[in-house]
Amino acid sequence: MRALVYLGPRRMELQEVPDPVAGPGDVVIDSVVSAVCGSDLHGFREASPRRIPPLVMGHETIGRIGAVGTGVDPERLGQRVVLKPIISCGRCAACRAGDINRCREGRLVGRDLAGGFAERFAVPATAAVPVPSELPDEVAVLTEPLANAEHVTERAVREGDVVFVIGSGPIGALMVRAAFLHRARQVIVTDTNPERLAFAVAQGAEGVPGDDALEAVTAATDGWGADVVIDAAGFETTWALGLQAIRPGGHIFEIGLGAPRGMVEFFTVLGKEATITGSYAWSDQDFARSLELLAGGALTPDGWLTRVPLAEGQQAFEDLADRGQPFKVLLELG
Numbered sequence: 001m002r003a004l005v006y007l008g009p010r011r012m013e014l015q016e017v018p019d020p021v022a023g024p025g026d027v028v029i030d031s032v033v034s035a036v037c038g039s040d041l042h043g044f045r046e047a048s049p050r051r052i053p054p055l056v057m058g059h060e061t062i063g064r065i066g067a068v069g070t071g072v073d074p075e076r077l078g079q080r081v082v083l084k085p086i087i088s089c090g091r092c093a094a095c096r097a098g099d100i101n102r103c104r105e106g107r108l109v110g111r112d113l114a115g116g117f118a119e120r121f122a123v124p125a126t127a128a129v130p131v132p133s134e135l136p137d138e139v140a141v142l143t144e145p146l147a148n149a150e151h152v153t154e155r156a157v158r159e160g161d162v163v164f165v166i167g168s169g170p171i172g173a174l175m176v177r178a179a180f181l182h183r184a185r186q187v188i189v190t191d192t193n194p195e196r197l198a199f200a201v202a203q204g205a206e207g208v209p210g211d212d213a214l215e216a217v218t219a220a221t222d223g224w225g226a227d228v229v230i231d232a233a234g235f236e237t238t239w240a241l242g243l244q245a246i247r248p249g250g251h252i253f254e255i256g257l258g259a260p261r262g263m264v265e266f267f268t269v270l271g272k273e274a275t276i277t278g279s280y281a282w283s284d285q286d287f288a289r290s291l292e293l294l295a296g297g298a299l300t301p302d303g304w305l306t307r308v309p310l311a312e313g314q315q316a317f318e319d320l321a322d323r324g325q326p327f328k329v330l331l332e333l334g
């Protein structure tokens with residue numbers, strides 16, 4: 001079968017690789033489409049200790065069950081599924097609470113085991129979640145990224161809040177949608193790339209390019225500051241912007257992978273009694289809720305996705321890394 005294999009920073013290659021086998025309790029998913037996530041892109045740009053080449057990335061996948069291992073209901077053959085890519089131990093305290101993103105033995109498909117940028121891949125049967133038939137692939141494939149947004153906004157946003165989202169990539173735009181689903185009063189979003197603001201604006205946000213963002217938050221809140229800041233970029237500059245924009249007692253959520261470390265103005269954290277919370281992936285409940293929201297028509301991702309054949313994957317990664325375009329890439333496998 002064909003797979004797009006990551007061979008090191010900025011190197012992807014279409015290769016012929018052996019077909020996966022469904023072990024006990026596993027299924028093989030025949031991929032139909034796999035979206036490129038910001039974290040795949042992060043792995044493509046620079047060497048990461050968490051993505052060891054050669055690796056088949058991809059954790060936002062829609063496919064059909066093509067084979068089942070022993071102990072899996074054969075009735076599932078042919079079932080259309082969305083990949084639920086966190087493989088957790090199921091026994092630890094975090095897993096028992098449904099917080100599978102906190103499992104110490106947790107593995108991620110497309111990072112710790114071969115993922116969806118291949119015609120087929122094997123996962124535990126529990127990682128293949130049935131998709132309602134009326135939900136198109138182009139919407140269902142957003143289940144995992146929307147779960148990330150649900151994980152933040154479910155904790156962050158209260159009715160009537162003014163929310164400031166920094167970074168208007170797919171995750172930023174999903175944060176906007178999710179903030180409104182949690183009854184935010186107003187969402188202001190900023191990005192250094194003004195073209196990308198359009199997608200967040202289409203979700204109901206006020207889009208403000210670069211330098212004017214702080215002023216917009218100040219004006220919207222009578223100089224008080226935003227109730228919630230969601231930083232979907234994650235650089236020194238955006239940490240600083242978030243701290244300037246947050247109101248006293250407000251809550252900043254960090255989800256962007258921009259920089260691993262840097263300076264933070266902690267006197268402002270103290271002075272404002274700000275809370276900074278990290279966010280990684282999602283819980284069982286967030287994932288289930290995300291699929292439910294999409295099935296209920298919560299999101300119309302018009303114009304979000306650009307379909308690219310698997311063979312052109314390397315080029316798509318380069319375009320995303322160098323130009324931030326297109327907005328979100330859907331690799332076609334089926």
Ligand SMILES: [Zn+2]
Pocket residue numbers: 037038039059060144145
């Ligand atoms: Zn993702």
Ligand SMILES: [Zn+2]
Pocket residue numbers: 088089090091092093094095103104105106
């Ligand atoms: Zn666990």
